[in-house]
Amino acid sequence: MSRRASAVSACALTLALAGNSPVALSEPRSGESKDAIAFHAGLNLRTDTGVHQARLDGGIGRGPWHLTLVVDPLVAVDGELDTDVLVGRDVHPGWALAGGWRASAIALDDGSRFHQHLLIGATAELPCLVRGIRAQLGVELAITAVRHGGGIDAAWVPVDGRVLDLVQPGMFVRIARAWER
16 A cells, blocks of 8 residues: 555544544443553554554553553664654543654764654554453554754744645554553
8 A cells, every 4th residue: 555545544544533533521441440540561553654663652541541652662773763652531432532742763874863743643442352452443643843953954843845744644553461450
C-alpha cells in the first residue's frame, strides 16, 4: 500500500471512529474499581513510516484517565529516536481519546535534526483471548509543531505546501500485559 493510500485509510478510520464515539463520559470497565491503579507494558506496532514500526510502551491509569510513554528501542540501529507521552481518557467502555507530544531526533552528518509533534488520536479495545493481555487498535494524527537542528533554522508550524509532511496520520496496534493494584 502506498504512503498516500495508507494516509487516506487512516483518515477514513479516524473519521469513522470520531463519528461513532459517544459524547457521554464512561464509567470504569466492568470489574474495574474507581480507586484501582492500572498498569500496562507491551508492544506498539505501527503502520506509518514516520516512526519505527515496533516500539515499546507502558503506562499507568486510574479511573477513566491514563498516562502512556512510548519509547523507541531501535535508536541503536539507525540513530532515529521517537518518544511519545500521551494522556488519554476513556469516553465509553472500550473507547478512549488521547492527546500528547512526540519528540523525534534524527542523526545527520551535520548534527541531529529534531521534530516536535502534537498528537491527537483514539483507541478501541480489541477482543483478546489471553487473560491479562490487552489489545487495542489506535489511530492518530501527528501534527508538526516545530523542526530544528541539523543545519536548519527553527521552523514553527512549518507550512511548505505539503500537508502530509505537516499532518501525518498513523495507525497502531498495542498488545500489552495489563494489571491492577
